[in-house]
Amino acid sequence: HRGERADEYLRAMRALWTAPLAEHHGRFVDFARVRMFPKPVHAGGVHVVVGGRSPAASRRAGRLGDGFYPNLSDPEELRPVIAARRDAAREAGRDPERIEITASAPRDPETLLALEDLGVRRVVTAALGADQSIEGVKAKLGRYLERMRPGGR
Numbered sequence: 001h002r003g004e005r006a007d008e009y010l011r012a013m014r015a016l017w018t019a020p021l022a023e024h025h026g027r028f029v030d031f032a033r034v035r036m037f038p039k040p041v042h043a044g045g046v047h048v049v050v051g052g053r054s055p056a057a058s059r060r061a062g063r064l065g066d067g068f069y070p071n072l073s074d075p076e077e078l079r080p081v082i083a084a085r086r087d088a089a090r091e092a093g094r095d096p097e098r099i100e101i102t103a104s105a106p107r108d109p110e111t112l113l114a115l116e117d118l119g120v121r122r123v124v125t126a127a128l129g130a131d132q133s134i135e136g137v138k139a140k141l142g143r144y145l146e147r148m149r150p151g152g153r
Contacts, residue, residue: 003056003060004027007064008028009028011024011064013046016034017040021034022034022035047066048065049065049066049067049068049102050067051070053071055084057070058085059084061089061099062086062096062099063091065085073104073105075111075114075115075118078115082101082119101120101122102121102122103122105123105144112148
């Protein structure tokens with residue numbers, strides 16, 4: 001029941017983050033007239049990014065997420081995952097364009113442009129190598145950005 005539990009926890013947390021006196025009655029969480037302080041700075045609560053590439057993760061991101069990170073960089077693999085998120089958002093009465101998509105950083109500028117065309121607005125790079133000093137990380141990111149700088153876009 002991991003997925004059901006995650007969905008319900010998100011709904012319960014959003015109630016706590018947004019209502020002066022929160023209430024939630026569900027299968028895994030049950031409370032009434034609960035106050036939670038301090039409230040998150042963002043009016044809608046904490047920005048929730050749903051991770052995962054399964055159909056269930058795509059649907060969860062569409063129904064409940066503010067962001068979606070399927071940890072993919074191949075546009076062809078991402079296309080159906082993003083479509084499932086979009087369909088779930090629409091079914092839930094949400095605007096799919098308001099759910100930010102993050103992808104894994106691609107290795108070439110053409111793929112980066114294809115990701116942008118799919119609606120990806122952020123990429124994450126994790127493989128920085130053995131040099132974890134600030135200077136080493138900056139240098140490696142600088143080389144990546146230089147290599148990825150798209151021509152004319």
